[in-house]
Amino acid sequence: MVFSILNFRNVKIEKTDASSNLTSIIITIISIALGLTSGLIFLSALGYDALDVYHGMFSNAFLNVYGFSETLVKAIPLLLCGLAVGFAGQIGLWNIGAEGQFYIGAFAATGIAVYILPDAPSYIVISTMLVVSIAAGAMWGLIGILPKVYWGVNEIITTLMLNYVAILWVDYLVYGPWRNPNHGFPLSLGFGENARLPTLGDTRIHMGLLFAIFSVFLIHLILTKTKWGFEMRVIGGNKKSAEYSGMSINRNYILVMLLGASIAGLAGMSEVAGIVYRLQPNLSPGYGYSGIVVAWLSKLNPFGMVFMSLLFAGLLVGGFSMQAKGVPIGIVNLLQATILFFVLSGEILTRYRLHFEYNVILEDE
Secondary structure, eight states, X not given: OEEEEEEEEEEXXXXXXXXXXXXXHHHHHHHHHXXXXXXXXXXXXXXXXXXXXXXXXXXXXXXXXXXXXXXXXXXXXXXXXXXHHHHHXXXXXXXXXXXHHHHHHHHHHHIIIIIISTTSOHHHXXXXXXXXXXXXXXXXXXXXXXXXXXXXXXHHHHHHHHHHHHHHHHHHHHXXXXXXXXXXSSOOOOOOGGGSOOBSTTSSOBTHXXXXXXXXXXXXXXXXXXXXXXHHHHHHHXXXXXXXXXXXXXXXXXXXXXXXXXXXXXXXXXXXXXXXXXXXXXXXXXXXXXXXXXXXXXXXXXXXXXXXXXXXXXXXXXXXXXXXXXXXXXXXXXXXXXXXHHHHHHHHHHHEEEEXXXXXXXXXX
């Protein structure tokens, strides 16, 4: 009698061919659904009525006028920070510094509105804030990328560390020289009416929404219709091939970081001029870091980031509303983490596979 034995020699993880856009979208949707389902399990295990919590979060964030307007307000900085991260990701860079670039943009806008042009006409103040905050964010991104260009320092480290520098700089100002002497809390002087972005009706939806939409289309056009966008895709896909073809890697690194960081600076300006109307500690609840998640869950697609920023903004708004029912805001962070875990898992399953190497041994008995 002859029988065979499988002798496994090795197991390898191999990269598969790129999946279609439709397949990628379907897997992302399934992954988000699995993440939300896991959230149901966690909520139930913690003793909450999970379906009631989800219904309350969804209805408060999307199904009434006020809630949806607040979701749009939260989506503006999330989308802008996501674009800042995602644009750098197109070329293979990790811009972890959107949080710091956000703060620097807010600082620059406050300086113009409160201390340099406090009495100027609205169109001059707002346009100047716009230009200066974009330039400040770009400068902060440049500081983060130059060590990589000249000395090969990993941009993750530099951009991440600059976040703390920017946040502590803002803290120094509002606790020190820019502190409002007439207020007991560490806040700057307030913006005048001439420095506040126009809003939509009685809502808090402000002109920053137009900035975000414009940025989405701008990045899409750059990536799909320009030579620069083609170079970015080549460098991000195969750096060595780009070098052989004569493309300047370092020049593209600098340009990409300048534009991406300028968008995060714009997010900071939009927040202080559209919502807060002053500089203050903890200005951002982590928009720059959440922007990283928004960008990568969207596969760096600018239009995908619109959907993801709305989803995450809805989680924030819904989470805040559910605090009245005793549900901690940490549940929102839990949901974000589970969604990210499942989407990344789905990404791994579509891009990689297990390859088994084995021998077939035939033996006689």
